[in-house]
Structures are given as C-alpha cells and as structure tokens.
Amino acid sequence: MLELTGSGAEPLEADDPRRIGPIPLAGRLGAGGMGRVYLGVQDGRYVAVKQLLSSVVGEDADFVRRFGHELDNLARLPAGATTPLLASDRTARPPWFATAYVPGITLREAVDLHGGPLPARALWLLLKEAAAGLAQVHALDMVHRDLKPSNVMLTSDGLTLIDFGIARAAEQSQLTRTGMVVGTPAYMAPEQASGKKGQSGATDVFALGSVLAYAASGQPPFGDESGHGVLYRIVHEEPDLEPLRELDADLAELVGTCLAKDPEDRPTAAQLLERASRRGPFTTPLWPDAISGRLFERAAFAADVQDVDVPTLPLAGTKPEPEAVPAPEPVVAEPRTEQPKRRPERRRTRVLLAVFPVVVVAGGTTLAIQYLPHTGSPQAGPAGSPPASVSAPANPSAPAQAPSSAGPSGTPSPSASPSGDPAQAASATPQPPAASGGPGNTPAPGPNPGPATGNGGGSGGPSTSTSTGSGGGKTTAAPPPAPAPPPPASGTHRYRNGDNGDCITQVYGSSDHGSCSDGSARWTVRGRGDGSFKLVNEQSGACLYSNGLGQAVFVGDCAQDIGRIWRTGPDGSLRSDLGGGCLDLPMAGGLNTSRCAGEASQRWSPV
Structure with missing residues (x-):
C-alpha cells in the first residue's frame, strides 16, 4: 500500500474506486458537490484525478458537451497559468479528468495553519503570483469565474490557480449547487450578483481583491454567508478593508480599486502584476514558517513516486481452467476371495475462492462497478401519467401468466383463458371507463361496454372498471391521463402564490x-x-432558473436552456424540466423547487 504521509490525501473509502480509466488510485484528496478528487499515479508521476458525481450528471447530454468544451479550454491554458491537463474521458459515465498533482495547500488551509492573517510581504507575493496566472488566461479571452481561497494553491516555489474552466460548465448545468450562481457568492463581482452585465477579466480581478482581503483578515470583505445579504452588500456597500489597511495601507488602496463596483474602474491583471512586482525580490522561503514546513512535506512526497498496487480483475467472459482431478485407482480383486467391487473415491474439487483469489481482495466490488455501465432505479414517468398496474394471481402458488398471452394492445387474448373458453377470456378483458355524462367526457369509440362498476361509485367523473378472471387475478384499467394544461398567455404577468399571496420577485442573482x-x-x-416557456424578468432581462429538485431557484442568463424551461401543471404549478420539481416557498427566504404535491404554496396564478 502506498504511504500517504505528507501527500495531503486520505485513504480510499469503501465506496471509492481503485482505478479511474487507466489510472490506479492511492487516496482521496478532496470531495465536493461537483465530484471527488483522487491521488493517482500515471507515467511515473503523481496526478490529481477529478471524477464527477454520476448522481448529479445523470443523462444530461448538454452538460457532457459543455464539459468537453471546457476541457478543451483547459488544455489551451499555458503551463504557467494552472496545472496542465494530462488525461480525460468526457464520454465516461461519470466523466473524469486528470491534472498534475500540486504539492501544495489551499489558501484557506494556509490561513488556518498560520493561525491568522498572512503578513504584508506574503500578501504582495500572493497578488503577484495570482495576477501572473490571470494575465495569461485573460490574454486568451478566457475567464476563471470562480476564484476563491480553495482554488488558490500555495507551493514552495509560488502559487497555482486551479479549477479553470470547469466552473463554467458547472454553472450552466444541473451540477450548480444551492448558493452558487456563477461562482461562490462571497467572492462574486457585482455583475455576477445582479446578472445584468457580461463577465470579463474584470470579474476575476474583483474576486482576487476579495481573496486578498480574506488572506489579510480570515474573512471575505462583504461577509461569508451565501444568502441575499452578501449579494446586496457586494452591489451596494463598501468592502471592509480595515484589517488590510492596518497591515499595509498601499495594498489596501490597491485592493480597493479591484473591488470597484464598475468593471471599467478596476485595474487589469497585467497592471496588478506590474505593481506587485515592484515589491520584490521575493526570496525563499516564500511563505511564513508554519506554511513553508507543510509545503516542504508536500514537495518531499511528490519527489518520491511510489507504485500503486491495484488488483486487476479477469477479463469478462474468460473462465479459469479447472484443476485436474486424478484418475481413480484401479480396483484389484484379491485371489481366492471374492470381494465386492469398490466404487472409486470421489475427490472434491477445490472451492471457487481458490480459483478466483481476486474476489477476496477488498474493493473488488467497487472496482468491478467502475467498468460497468451506470444503472439506476427506473425513472418516474412524466407528471400526471398513471402508474403501471401489475396483476397478480390471488393464489400465490398459481403459476404466473406468460407474457405472450397478451395481445398487442395489452389486453388478454382469447387463448389466455386457462379453460380455453374464448367467452370466459373475453369476460376478463378490462372495460373502458364509462362516461359520466358531464361536459368533456366522451366515451371511447367501440362497442357498447355496458355498465361498469368502479371503486368511486360516483358519476361525477370517469370510473375505473374492475373484473376478475378465472385465475382469481384482478385487472384494473386506469383512466387516461389528463391533458397537460396550456402555457400561460404570452405577455407580461405577475405570479401570485396561492398560500401567502406573494409574487415571484428578483433580488440580484436570486x-x-x-x-x-x-x-x-x-x-x-x-x-x-x-408548450414550455421561459420566464424573463422585465426589469433585469434575466430568466428564472432551477438548479434541480430540492435546490434554490436563481435568475440568470437567458441564453442557456438548462433549468430555464418551465411548464404549467394542472394544479396551477410551475414545473421545471430540470428534475421535474415545482416552484415552491421554502421555510427560509427565496424560492426553491420541491416534489410536486398540489400544495397551495406550489400554486402560482398569473395576474
């Protein structure tokens, strides 16, 4: 087993794979809402393998396409900007990619390890190194979009920015988590929080200013919560730079320009690099002692690459050769004495575990799953569609009816009768629901079905007919699903909630x-x-969008479709195509999507 001391990785857990693609894994480097990051070995070097969570990727073909596009962008980045992309499989389920292992720690870890704010010299170095990476990226007309302390890696020879490009794919898909619009709220720029302007390199510069303020105080300059309060302060209030001002007034002034509300008033990454470089030279050790000691451990681990011993399963379809069984000894009769013939003694073949020793190795099951197609429980049908009914014989010991006895329409054919009597089989055929005589209830064409006895017993709606065949089984004909209601009339509306009378509003990006x-x-x-539609806010021009079932609802760019598509439900609900949830009032502020239950809080009337 590979020794993980100094790597920053934890041992693999029972549900972790032992190999991703061709890369054997040694430990887990981290986990989040988007995926898990593992430590692996490839071509004599350590690598970081990020595998997206299959539970959230699902069958989103649009996300897979965007994810592949962002991998292409990541491959375009120069080596000095971020960790190089080494391998990937965008078609795998779930997708994954591998970058070089960074023998460092995140800025968040560094501040905790140091026990407080970093000194001014380290802050200027942080600005210089981060601005150098961003300047190379912005020169290619690319933007990071999610710069934050956990995406800034300090190393013994400088700094590396991670997770370029992937943030964009996550933002445009069902992987977006509650509290995330186009990044992490506490480090978002005003144009991100409001959704009113496009993003550019100035967006990253604002985030860098917030990262520097965090390194100088342990707190982002507008607060670290993920609700509407921090978004309001980002757009309308001034940042708290007092801790940074006490450390270095010149740096505080420069960071203040990075946090300007108008993107045009912020310096470029290249200008920041030039300004910070004047504070050099920066000699080793670059970082405070406690941080440098940890970085030395990471560098020592990376310099000594160990092999990962991962068992390999036999190829599918191959069978082990059975052990040869010795031939039975011949039976020899003794002279002058008639002996009964002796039956040859049977030798037992060894148990199967001896032939398949790999089955006993821990983690074998997980490794096998890694190469199998991802499967899941059957998906629920569209909202409003009736569940499939299953008939079972009343007598548990009775044999099950063969599927071939059903006709093309799903009704039993005459030959399905156990007695062979076609009339008896016909009597077991479910009858169509009887018309109630009310408006809109038209009986199905065909012969007169005669009276049908339903469970409801009333005449106000369609009834369900029930009959019993000779086998004792009960077959129920479910009523046809109600047609989907039409979308709301085109135009501009307010949507009033059936529970508290409030209307849907927008607060910045939420x-x-x-x-x-x-x-x-x-x-x-x-x-x-x-028949579906988007809801465009008249004031901001942005669209209402869902992050998936059980997640918060935000307002963002209408150019995307994921999460922006809504439909009206028969109960006046607004149902998202992403996860099938209904727009609802949560216990806290804001809105979310929850399972459609016909509640008053899920009913929205256009007024």
Missing part, C-alpha cells in the same frame, strides 16, 4: 417572493414550440 407591486415582480412569458 429569486424571492414579495409584494406584487415590487418593480421586479413582472415576468414576460417567452413561449417555445413544445
């Missing part, structure tokens, strides 16, 4: 509920050919 007279409560319906 949705909320409040007074229907609020200026952000007006939403324009942008219809689509299949």
Whole structure:
C-alpha cells in the first residue's frame, strides 16, 4: 500500500474506486458537490484525478458537451497559468479528468495553519503570483469565474490557480449547487450578483481583491454567508478593508480599486502584476514558517513516486481452467476371495475462492462497478401519467401468466383463458371507463361496454372498471391521463402564490417572493414550440432558473436552456424540466423547487 504521509490525501473509502480509466488510485484528496478528487499515479508521476458525481450528471447530454468544451479550454491554458491537463474521458459515465498533482495547500488551509492573517510581504507575493496566472488566461479571452481561497494553491516555489474552466460548465448545468450562481457568492463581482452585465477579466480581478482581503483578515470583505445579504452588500456597500489597511495601507488602496463596483474602474491583471512586482525580490522561503514546513512535506512526497498496487480483475467472459482431478485407482480383486467391487473415491474439487483469489481482495466490488455501465432505479414517468398496474394471481402458488398471452394492445387474448373458453377470456378483458355524462367526457369509440362498476361509485367523473378472471387475478384499467394544461398567455404577468399571496420577485442573482407591486415582480412569458416557456424578468432581462429538485431557484442568463424551461401543471404549478420539481416557498427566504404535491404554496396564478 502506498504511504500517504505528507501527500495531503486520505485513504480510499469503501465506496471509492481503485482505478479511474487507466489510472490506479492511492487516496482521496478532496470531495465536493461537483465530484471527488483522487491521488493517482500515471507515467511515473503523481496526478490529481477529478471524477464527477454520476448522481448529479445523470443523462444530461448538454452538460457532457459543455464539459468537453471546457476541457478543451483547459488544455489551451499555458503551463504557467494552472496545472496542465494530462488525461480525460468526457464520454465516461461519470466523466473524469486528470491534472498534475500540486504539492501544495489551499489558501484557506494556509490561513488556518498560520493561525491568522498572512503578513504584508506574503500578501504582495500572493497578488503577484495570482495576477501572473490571470494575465495569461485573460490574454486568451478566457475567464476563471470562480476564484476563491480553495482554488488558490500555495507551493514552495509560488502559487497555482486551479479549477479553470470547469466552473463554467458547472454553472450552466444541473451540477450548480444551492448558493452558487456563477461562482461562490462571497467572492462574486457585482455583475455576477445582479446578472445584468457580461463577465470579463474584470470579474476575476474583483474576486482576487476579495481573496486578498480574506488572506489579510480570515474573512471575505462583504461577509461569508451565501444568502441575499452578501449579494446586496457586494452591489451596494463598501468592502471592509480595515484589517488590510492596518497591515499595509498601499495594498489596501490597491485592493480597493479591484473591488470597484464598475468593471471599467478596476485595474487589469497585467497592471496588478506590474505593481506587485515592484515589491520584490521575493526570496525563499516564500511563505511564513508554519506554511513553508507543510509545503516542504508536500514537495518531499511528490519527489518520491511510489507504485500503486491495484488488483486487476479477469477479463469478462474468460473462465479459469479447472484443476485436474486424478484418475481413480484401479480396483484389484484379491485371489481366492471374492470381494465386492469398490466404487472409486470421489475427490472434491477445490472451492471457487481458490480459483478466483481476486474476489477476496477488498474493493473488488467497487472496482468491478467502475467498468460497468451506470444503472439506476427506473425513472418516474412524466407528471400526471398513471402508474403501471401489475396483476397478480390471488393464489400465490398459481403459476404466473406468460407474457405472450397478451395481445398487442395489452389486453388478454382469447387463448389466455386457462379453460380455453374464448367467452370466459373475453369476460376478463378490462372495460373502458364509462362516461359520466358531464361536459368533456366522451366515451371511447367501440362497442357498447355496458355498465361498469368502479371503486368511486360516483358519476361525477370517469370510473375505473374492475373484473376478475378465472385465475382469481384482478385487472384494473386506469383512466387516461389528463391533458397537460396550456402555457400561460404570452405577455407580461405577475405570479401570485396561492398560500401567502406573494409574487415571484428578483433580488440580484436570486429569486424571492414579495409584494406584487415590487418593480421586479413582472415576468414576460417567452413561449417555445413544445408548450414550455421561459420566464424573463422585465426589469433585469434575466430568466428564472432551477438548479434541480430540492435546490434554490436563481435568475440568470437567458441564453442557456438548462433549468430555464418551465411548464404549467394542472394544479396551477410551475414545473421545471430540470428534475421535474415545482416552484415552491421554502421555510427560509427565496424560492426553491420541491416534489410536486398540489400544495397551495406550489400554486402560482398569473395576474
């Protein structure tokens, strides 16, 4: 087993794979809402292998396409900007990619390890190294979009920025987590929080200013919560730079320009690099003693690459050769004495575990799953569709009916009768629901079905017919699903909640509920050919979008489709195509999507 001391990795857990693609794994470097990062060995070097979570990738083909595009962008980045991309498989389920292992620690870890704010000299070095990486990226018209302390890696010879490009793919897909719009709220720029302007290199410069303020105080300059409060302060209030001002007034002034509300008022990454370079030279050790000691351990581990001993499963379809069984000894009769014939003694073949020793190795099951197609429980059908019914014989010992006895329409054919009597088989055929006589209830074409006895017993709606065949089984004909309601009329509406009377509003990059007279409560319906639609806020021009079932609902760029597509439910709900959840009022602020249950809090009436 590979010795992990000094690596920063934890031992693999029972549900972790032992190999991803061709790369054997030795430990787990980290985990988050998007995926897990493992320590592996490839071509005589340590690598960091990031595997996305299959539970959140699902079958989102659009995400896989965008993820592949971002991997292409990552491959374009120069070596000095970030860790190089070494291998990937965008078609795997789940997808993964591997970069060079960085023998360092995150800025968040460094501040904790140091026990407080970093000294001014280290802050200028942090600015210089980060600006150098961003300047190379911005020169290629690319943007990081999620610069934060956990994406800044300090090393013994400088600094490395990680997770370029992947943040964009995550933002545009169902992988976006609650509290994330196009990055982490505490480090977002005003244009990200409001969704009113496009993003550029100035967006990263604002985030870098917030990262420096964090390194100088242990707190981001606008607060570290993920709710609407921090977004409001980012857009409207001034940052708290007092701790940084006490350390270095010149640096505090420069960081203040990075945190300007207007992107045009911020310096470029190249200008920051030039300004910070004047504070050099920066001699080793570059970082405070406690941080440098940990970095020395990481560097020593990376310099001594060990082999990972991972068992390999036999190829599918191959069978082990059985052990040869010795031939039985011949039976020899003794002279003058008639002996009964002796049956040859049977030799037992050895148990299967001896032939398949790999089965006994821990983690073999997980390793096998790694190479099998991902499967899951059957997906629920569309909202409003009836569940499939299954008939079972009343007598558990009775044999199951063969599937071939069903006709093309799903009803039993005459030959399905156990007695062979076609009339008896016909009597077991489910009858169509009887018409109630009310408006809109038209009996199905065909012969008169006669009276049908339903469970409801009333005449106000369609009934369900039930009959019993000779086998004692019961077959139930479910009523046809109700047609999907039409989308709301085109135009601009306010959407009033059936529980508290509030309307859907927008608070910067998030949705909320409040007074229907609020200026952000007006939403324009942008219809689509299949009856679905987008809801565009009249004030900001951004679209209401869901992050998936059980997640918060935000407002963002209408150019994307993921999460932006809504449909009306038969109960007046607004249902998202992403996860099938209904727009709902959570216990806390904002809005989310939850399982559709016909509750008043899920009913939204256009007014």
